[in-house]
Amino acid sequence: EDKVVQSPLSLVVHEGDTVTLNCSYEVTNFRSLLWYKQEKKAPTFLFMLTSSGIEKKSGRLSSILDKKELFSILNITATQTGDSAIYLCAVEGRYGGSQGNLIFGKGTKLSVKP
Amino acid sequence: DAGVTQSPTHLIKTRGQQVTLRCSPKSGHDTVSWYQQALGQGPQFIFQYYEEEERQRGNFPDRFSGHQFPNYSSELNVNALLLGDSALYLCASSFRLGYTFGSGTRLTVV
Numbered sequence: 182e183d184k185v186v187q188s189p190l191s192l193v194v195h196e197g198d199t200v201t202l203n204c205s206y207e208v209t210n211f212r213s214l215l216w217y218k219q220e221k222k223a224p225t226f227l228f229m230l231t232s233s234g235i236e237k238k239s240g241r242l243s244s245i246l247d248k249k250e251l252f253s254i255l256n257i258t259a260t261q262t263g264d265s266a267i268y269l270c271a272v273e274g275r276y277g278g279s280q281g282n283l284i285f286g287k288g289t290k291l292s293v294k295p
Numbered sequence: 296d297a298g299v300t301q302s303p304t305h306l307i308k309t310r311g312q313q314v315t316l317r318c319s320p321k322s323g324h325d326t327v328s329w330y331q332q333a334l335g336q337g338p339q340f341i342f343q344y345y346e347e348e349e350r351q352r353g354n355f356p357d358r359f360s361g362h363q364f365p366n367y368s369s370e371l372n373v374n375a376l377l378l379g380d381s382a383l384y385l386c387a388s389s390f391r392l393g394y395t396f397g398s399g400t401r402l403t404v405v
Contacts, residue, residue: 185337215394222383223299223398224338269337273394280389282328282351285337 183208187270187286195294198260202289204270205252212281214246214253217269219288224269227255260293267291299324299388299397307403308376316371316400320388326350327369328394329361332383344369376404 185206194200206214213231217224228237230246230253237244241260246253257264267288274281300319308314320327326345330338340353344363358374367388373380381404387394 187337217396221398222385222401224385224396226393226395229393271337276351280326280343280391282340282343282353283330283338283387283394284340285330287335287337 183272183274183284185270185272185284185286187268187289189289190287191290191292193292193294194260196261198293199256199258200260200291202255202257202268202270202291203252204254204286206270206272206284207251208272208274208284210275210281211248212273212275215271215273215283216244216253216255217271219267219269220265227268257291260291262293262295265291265293299386299395301384301386301397301400303400304398305401305403307405310376310378310404312376313372313374314376314402316373316384316386316402318369318371318386318388318397320367320369320386321395324388324390324395325367326389327363327367328387328389329369329371330385330387331355332385332399334382338385341371373402378404380404 188203216227228244233248270286271283328343329341332338343351347363363369383399385399386397
């Protein structure tokens with residue numbers, strides 16, 4: 182059965198700290214791995230990763246994928262209170278030659294204290 | 296450019312009733328997927344619609360059904376509501392690569 186496991190499930194840090202969120206997966210017919218930030222309702226897109234070892238960066242956030250060891254990490258440096266949210270990791274499978282569905286982990290709830 | 300629009304935002308229903316949720320995809324997107332997110336859990340895949348047909352389905356009972364219209368908008372119908380159906384229902388649209396999510400419909404079954 183396909184599964185995505187995130188750790189830790191919750192994390193409390195202080196402003197300025199650096200955090201690393203983990204995502205491991207067992208998914209047949211892997212197509213991509215995606216990270217989303219969910220503050221209230223709509224998950225908002227952060228990164229899509231398809232190739233191993235290529236770091237993607239956006240401001241203070243970065244992510245990398247290891248397709249051999251089947252995991253990804255999301256790093257946030259110099260955290261701010263606005264980073265407080267649930268971070269979701271999802272893996273997209275293949276459906277023939279088309280997009281497959283997303284398999285989500287339970288999420289990591291990050292709380293950043295002032 | 297409008298993103299994914301879902302309606303209604305909140306809904307309260309009684310056990311046994313039926314409910315219809317609506318989704319308008321992002322402009323240019325032709326595929327619509329529905330997810331159920333229970334409190335404290337990640338979203339769970341319900342089904343995906345493409346070219347007005349259900350293309351993939353997750354592990355949900357037949358009480359959950361859907362439809363996609365020629366303009367790519369979609370509906371999710373849930374019959375014989377159970378307390379356990381209380382959740383945030385998310386719609387995601389896509390075109391070949393990536394998914395854009397709507398803000399969801401919060402369904403409470405009492």
